[in-house]
Amino acid sequence: MPDPAALRIAHFSDTFLPRRDGVITSIRTLAGALGSRGHESVLFAPGYPDATPVGFPVVGLSSVPCGVADLRLATWPRSRSVERVADAAPDLVHVHTPGPAGLLGVLAAQRLGLPLVQTYHTDLHAYLEAYRIPTTALRVLLTAYRRRLGVDASPAPRRGLRVVRGAAGAWRPERRSAARGGLLDAANAAFFAGTDVVVVPTGAVLRRSALPVDPARIVSVPTGVAPRAVAADAGRGFRDRYGIPADAPLVLFVGRVNREKNVEALLAAVAEVAVALPTVRVALVGAVYEQRWLAGLLRTHGVGDRVVITGQLPAAAVAEAYAAADVFAFPSLTDTQGLVLQEAALAGVPVVMADSVLHAHGPLAGAAVCASGDGFAAAITAVLSDGELATRTAVACRTAALRHTPEAYGSAIEAVYRRALAERRAPLPLRATA
Structure with missing residues (x-):
């Protein structure tokens, strides 16, 4: 007889194997730790031609190469994409990245009335500065995200001087980052609006970025790592x-x-x-x-x-x-x-x-x-x-x-899920979109 306390979690990530990065490692570690506690995980991620089996179900989303770092991006989420999530019958949605796959997770949580947890794995402000993402592209993306999420789609206000990290690690004013920073803040506000709990991996995140989230809904949970045995030579x-x-x-x-x-x-x-x-x-x-x-x-x-x-x-x-x-x-x-x-x-x-x-x-x-x-x-x-x-x-x-063990990681995230289930907020009003 199934354990009534067991959960089925739908994870969403815009990066996965055969690429390797911290987000991928965190998801794999979490799925394993949750599995040992009796929970099931299913991951929705961009499909790769040479997808690697990982020991839990992975739903490969339609995707296209984006031309950067061997990364493939899921195509824009549609209503039928949400139906695929519904077919997996999850109890809760956990979004790990803010790209199209992550957007699908947010939409699915809203439309299916599911609790939504998000992990802020990446210092997006720093990445925008490192790669000098054009503000025009960010404005287009912000408008598209707002419309898809059914929130205010008016243009983001332009910002003045913003403080960002300098090349040597010091904090310095940088006028060129003002527009990018303001647009990202607006995008985060839209993306996190319906989230029940936001997980940050360390307190360092909150000392770099002011997330547009009620502090009472933010928890810090480091990913656990297990020692790996190697031969003496x-x-x-x-x-x-x-x-x-x-x-x-x-x-x-x-x-x-x-x-x-x-x-x-x-x-x-x-x-x-x-x-x-x-x-x-x-x-x-x-x-x-x-x-x-x-x-x-x-x-x-x-x-x-x-x-x-x-x-x-x-x-x-x-x-x-x-x-x-x-x-x-x-x-x-x-x-x-x-x-x-x-x-x-x-x-x-x-x-x-x-x-x-x-x-x-x-x-x-x-x-x-x-x-x-x-x-x-x-x-x-x-x-x-x-x-x-x-x-x-x-x-x-x-x-x-x-x-910081995988077991402690799984236990802490399970507690986050229980909280999200208990405190689930009312879904945001949604527009009818195709």
Whole structure:
């Protein structure tokens, strides 16, 4: 006899395998943790020709390549798309991204009268700045979203001066971001309007972005990460495979090798580290979508002969990279959690990071070494040169990371779902749309 307390959750994401990123990892971890607690998950995501089985149902939505980072976007949601969601008979909707697939989740929750939970995984303001998304495109999208959601479709007011994060991690005024920031704030207001509970992965999110949501409806739940066992010689195998000398200090970065991850700051730092440690090597593990941009950075900083670029690797090979590393360097200033920070910490690798906000309010809770700008290289050099500092940092980081398990993640999100079910608000009035 089915458990009456068991839930069926419809998840919605605009990114999924074969791509790899933190949102995908979070969804897979959550579905597994919920499954162990007796709940069912079904994911609605853009369909890929080479879709990968994941152990729970995935509904591939009609999609088209968008020409950026091998990403496919679901086509614009229609009423028949909502009918597909209804066929899955969910008890609750959980939206993980704000693209067309996420929009379908919001529409489905409204039309089917279901509780709606959203996770704000991505610092969208930072991404808009990193890629300088044209304001004209944002205005068109905002109008389309508002009309589809049945809310006020009048143009968003233009904003004046806005404060955004600068390239070196400081906060600075930037007039060019004013319109983009205002449009994104308006889009978020429309997108979150009918949401019962908003989940943020860390407190860092709320210190960067003022979400247009009643604070009483916001909860912080970090994604849990489990330690991964590797063979005793895994690190040596990784070094041998990529021609990294056994005695060379190895700096590791894992993640998309893209501009929003502040990779240039890492390569600039490596050039400085090499002055004190001439044999230092760097491994960049992750997908590279802008080959020319990266090649230009390697030339500019003169570090091409000491940088290994592996591309995207399967999880087992990434675990070998952690086993080979002497320090994990994380220059990103845009991450809301950075699951790779926890992965590195659980592997026993000391972490050096550049983002002081995420350092203080992220999953490692101040355990890593933190320095940005000119101090980033010095911090990496210090950890590589001081065995006692490296050991102390590694132990502190691992202790912090062990607090955030997949089991704890599943339990916390289950509590969020129960709250959303108990406090479900009345659906928003909707227009009749095709």
